[in-house]
Amino acid sequence: MSSYSAPLRDIRFTLFDLLDVESSFARLGFDEAGRDLVDPMLDEAARFAGTVLAPLNKAGDEHGVRYDKDSGSVTTAPGFAEAYRQFTEGGWSGLSAPAEFGGMGLPHVVGMPLEEMINSANLAWGNFPLLSHGAANALQHHGEDWQREVFLGKLVTGEWTGTMCLTEPHCGTDLGLLKTRAEPAADGAYSITGTKIFITAGEHDLTPNIVHLVLARLPDAPAGSKGISLFVVPKFKVGRDGAVGERNAVRCGAVEHKMGIHGSATCVMNFDGAQGWLVGQPHRGLMAMFTMMNTARLGVGLQGLGLAERALQNALRYARERLQSRSLSGPKYPDRPADPIIVQPDVRRMLLTCKALVEGGRALGYHAGLQVDLAAHAGSEEERRQADDLLGFLTPIVKGCLTEWGVECTYHALQCFGGHGYIAEHGMEQLARDARITTLYEGTTGIQALDLMGRKTMQLQGAGLKVFLGMVQAFCEQQAGNAALAEFVGPLAEKAREWQGLTMAIAKRAAGDPEEIGAAAHDYLFYSGYMVLAYWWARSVAAAEASSQPQAFRDAKRETARFYFARILPRTLAHKAAIETGPAPLLALDEAAFDA
Amino acid sequence: MSSYSAPLRDIRFTLFDLLDVESSFARLGFDEAGRDLVDPMLDEAARFAGTVLAPLNKAGDEHGVRYDKDSGSVTTAPGFAEAYRQFTEGGWSGLSAPAEFGGMGLPHVVGMPLEEMINSANLAWGNFPLLSHGAANALQHHGEDWQREVFLGKLVTGEWTGTMCLTEPHCGTDLGLLKTRAEPAADGAYSITGTKIFITAGEHDLTPNIVHLVLARLPDAPAGSKGISLFVVPKFKVGRDGAVGERNAVRCGAVEHKMGIHGSATCVMNFDGAQGWLVGQPHRGLMAMFTMMNTARLGVGLQGLGLAERALQNALRYARERLQSRSLSGPKYPDRPADPIIVQPDVRRMLLTCKALVEGGRALGYHAGLQVDLAAHAGSEEERRQADDLLGFLTPIVKGCLTEWGVECTYHALQCFGGHGYIAEHGMEQLARDARITTLYEGTTGIQALDLMGRKTMQLQGAGLKVFLGMVQAFCEQQAGNAALAEFVGPLAEKAREWQGLTMAIAKRAAGDPEEIGAAAHDYLFYSGYMVLAYWWARSVAAAEASSQPQAFRDAKRETARFYFARILPRTLAHKAAIETGPAPLLALDEAAFDA
Known part of the structure; x- marks a missing residue:
C-alpha cells in the first residue's frame, strides 16, 4: 500500500x-x-x-x-x-x-x-x-x-451531508435538457419527481440525514437552461421549525461500479414525488447551481493535487530504494550491487515533472482559494471585483489543469515502479484509477477549457487574465535588478507578452468565426496553466530566497524552477502552434467519413 | 460493454x-x-x-x-x-x-x-x-x-504455450542481478532453482503442458549480465524422444492482483530443482533472450495499437449518438433536442488524435513487421542488413510509442464519454486499465528510449535512422512535382533535416557527457515517433490517392493527415526544446533535496 x-x-x-x-x-x-x-x-x-x-x-x-x-x-x-x-x-x-x-x-x-x-x-x-x-x-x-436556519448549521457542522443533484441519464454537460419535474404542493412545498445519476454521496450510513440540492423544472418553466429551478430535498423531511419527520420519497436506486474511488458512493437517485423547497427564484436555479459548482470545482482541482502529491512521495521513496543498473556516467554507489534508479535522468525527469506540477499546482490552487476570501471580504469594491475576476479566471485552470496534471503525475509515479506499479499491493494503480475521475466530474476538462476561453476570456473580455498579467508585470518589474532571478524573469516576461498576443489573436479570429473558440479552448487552457505555473515557479524561487527555509529547500526550489522552465514550459510551444492552425483541421472531416 | x-x-x-x-x-x-x-x-x-x-x-x-x-x-x-x-x-x-x-x-x-x-x-x-x-x-x-524437434512443433501449433521467465523480485530491467541457479544434473540436464515473477501465462488450463524459457546462472558463471544462461523447463518433463513424463518441480506460487488484464495469468513461478535443458551456449543466454524479447516488443506495440483502435471505435459511436449542447456556430441538427457531441471541436480533437495515432501507428507497426520478413528472406545481404538495421531502429519506437499512444487514445476515448466513461458497464475504463500495462512490460518506455538513443543511435551510429531518412528523402523527391502533396512533403522534408541535425547535435554532446543520452532519450523517442508518423501520413495520402479506395476514405486520409501535421506534429517542438536543455536541469538537484 x-x-x-x-x-x-x-x-x-x-x-x-x-x-x-x-x-x-x-x-x-x-x-x-x-x-x-x-x-x-x-x-x-x-x-x-x-x-x-x-x-x-x-x-x-x-x-x-x-x-x-x-x-x-x-x-x-x-x-x-x-x-x-x-x-x-x-x-x-x-x-x-x-x-x-x-x-x-x-x-x-x-x-x-x-x-x-x-x-x-x-x-x-x-x-x-x-x-x-x-x-x-x-x-x-x-x-x-x-x-438557512434549518439546514445550514447541520451542513456546516457535518451533522448532515449535502449533495448536488444535477445530472440525468440524458444530460450532464447540457443541463438545459433536464426533465425532473417540480410541482406545487401543500404548504408552499413542491413535489419532485425524476431520476438523477452520478450523485456523489447520494446515500450512505455516515449521517442520519442527507440534504439534496436538486435541479428541476416547474410546470410553467420555459424550455432550456432558463427554466431550471433549485430545490432542497432532505432524505428525511424537515419542517420549517427544524423538526425531522418521516422518510421523504427519495431513494437510492443503484450504485455505480467504477474504475476507481470505489469507496465513494456514486448513486442513482430516484425522486418519486419527494417533498422539496424552492431555493432562490423560480427558473434561476442554474445561477444558484453555479455557486455550488464553483466551490466544487476548486475542490476537485485539489483532488488532482492531493493524488499527485501522494503519488510523488511514493515514487520518490521507491526510486531511492530500487537498485537497478548503473548510471551512464559510471557507478554512483559502487558499494551496492547496482545504483538506485533515482540516478537515471529519465527517472528524475518523471519525479521532477511531478514535483514541479505538484508544488507549482499548490501555489496555483491556494492562490485561487485566497481570492475567495478577497472577493468576499476585501475592503474596497474594486479589490473585491478584481479578486472575483481573478477567481473566475483561475477556477477553470485549477479544475482543468490540476486534475489533468494529477492524472499525469499518478501516471509518471506508477511508471517509476515499473511492473510493480501495475500490481495492486503497491497502491500506485489505485492512485491512477482514482485520479481518472477528476477530469470528468464537475465539468470535464473540455468544459473547463470552454469556460476559460469562451466565457472568462471572450465574454468577460479577459478581465481576470488582465489582473493576472498585472501581477506578472509587477513581479518582473520588482525583480528587474535581481541578477539571481534573471534566468526566470526574462523568459517569464517574454512569454507573458506572447500569452497576451496569442489571446488577442484568438479573440480577433473568433470575432469572424465562433468555432475558433472551441478549436483553441483545450490548448489555450494548458498554455495558460503552464504560464500561471511559470509565474509561480519564478516567484517561488524569490520567496524561498527571502525566507528562513533551510538551504536544501531553497536549492530544491531553484533547481525545480530551472527544470520547469527547461522541460515543462516548452509544452507551450506545441499548444501555441496547435492554436494557430485554427478550426479547419478539426472541422473539415465529414462526420460520416471518420470511419469511411 | x-x-x-x-x-x-x-x-x-x-x-x-x-x-x-x-x-x-x-x-x-x-x-x-x-x-x-x-x-x-x-x-x-x-x-x-x-x-x-x-x-x-x-x-x-x-x-x-x-x-x-x-x-x-x-x-x-x-x-x-x-x-x-x-x-x-x-x-x-x-x-x-x-x-x-x-x-x-x-x-x-x-x-x-x-x-x-x-x-x-x-x-x-x-x-x-x-x-x-x-x-x-x-x-x-x-x-x-x-x-527443436521436441518443443518447437508443439509451440507452433499451440498445443503447448511458452513463457519467458526473466524477471525476479529484485531485478527486471537489470537482469545482470538475477539469482536463479542452474546446476548440472544427470543426462546433461540442469537443476533449476529460484523464483521468477510477472510470468505471463506461467500457469493456466488451456494446454496440457507449458514450456518455460528460463534465465539462470551456472555455477561457474561470471557476475553480471555475461553470466546468464537460457534453459528450457517444461511444466511436465519431456524426454529427448518427446515422451511426456512426470510433473517437473516448477509451480505457480501466486497470481498477481493487477490494475487490468485481469484475465491474463501473471504468475509467481517457483523453480525448486526443476529439470531444465541448456539452450544455446553457456553464459550467452541474454543474446537468446533478446531474440524472444524483440519479437515480444513488436507484439506489445501492437497491443497498444489494438486497444487504441477499439477505444476509438466506441468513442466515435458515442460521439455520434450523445446529444448535448449546440455547436458554437449554431445548431447543426435543429430537429433534435441538441447536437451530437461530434460537432464540438474539442471532441473532434480527441477523436482525430486517436484516428491519426491509430492509423499512422498501424503503418508504423506493420512496416516494422515487414522488416522481419526482409531481414530473414531478402535476396541480397545488403538488403537483409538494411532491413535488420531498420527493424532495430523501429522496434523501440513501435514498443515505446504505440503503447504510450495506446494509453493516450484510451484516455481520450474514455474522456469522450464524460462521466459515463468511468463506469464499468461501458467498457471504456477496462480498455484504459488494460492499456496501462503495455508501457511497463517487455521493457518500460524509458528502456525503449534508452535502446533507441543509446544503442540504436549512438552505438550503432544511427544505421537504422539513415535507412529511414533515405526512405523519407526518396519519397520527397518522388513527390516533388506533385502539387497535391506539397502541403505535406515540404514540412516533412524540412523536419527530416531538423531530425538529422538534432541527432547529430545530441551525438556530439554525448561524446563529452554520457548523461546526455539518458537526458535526451525520452524526448528523442517521441520526437522520432512523431517524425515516423509524419512520413506515414504523407505517404498515406499519396497511397490513398493512387488507390481504388472510395472517395470518402481518400478524403478521410487527407483530412486526418492535415490534422496530424497541424495538431500532433507540433509536439516535436516541445520535445526538441527539452532535449536541447541537456542533462543539467535533470541532474542538478541533490537526491536528498527532492523532498527537503
Missing part, C-alpha cells in the same frame, strides 16, 4: 512565504487566523489525514460501498463512518464556514491544505463531506431565512 | 496500398501469400476476433484468473479455454511460423493484423498465445536439434 505524510513544509512555505496570507488575513479582518492558530491546526490536520484517513484508503478501494436493493441503503467501507465521526468532532467540517452558522470562521484558503491532505489520504472518503460545502454555499447565498 | 469490429478496410489499405506487401512477398519467395489467400484469411480472423474473443473480454475482466493454493493450478475465465481450442484448430497459432516446424509459412507481416485484432478483441486472452512466438523463435535460433 502507498504511504502518505503531509508535506507540511511546502504547505507552510506556500501559505506564509509565497502567498503571505498573514498580511491578507490582517487586512480582511480575520484577526484570529494568525500563524499561532494555523500552524498547530496544520499539524493536527496532518495527523488526522495521515493516521485516520490514509490507512483506510486501500480498504475503501477493496470493499467499496455496498448497496442493499431491498432497503435502498448504502453501507460504506469499514472505518469510514468512524473517521467521519472524528472529522466532525474535530470541528474540521466547518473550518472556513461563517461563525454565525456554526463554523470556525477561518479564511477559505486555510481550508485548502486540509482538503489537499484529505484528498491525498483518502479521496473516496473525502467525497462524503466534499459537496456539503457547495450545498451550504448555495443555501447561504440563495436560501430563505428558515432554510 | 465496448464493441469491436475489425477495421478491415484500413488494414487492407495499409498492407496492400501503402506497404505494397504483395511486391515484397513475390521478391521474397512467399509465392502463396497472394491477396487471394490473405484477403479471406483477414475476413476469417476478423470473424474469430469479433465473435469469439471480443464477447469474452468483459468476462475476463470480471472473473479474472483463479488460483488454487493447494494445487498451484490456475483456472482461466469462462470461455477462454474453448476460444483457445478454436484458435489452434483454426491454425492461427502457427500462421507465420516456418512450414518445416508445422506452421503455415506465411510472412511475419501477415500475422500482424491477426495480432492487432486479437489485442483489440481481448488483450488478456491474447497474452496466452503471445509469448509462444518468442519462445519458439529462441528455440529455433538457439536450440539444439532435439529441442
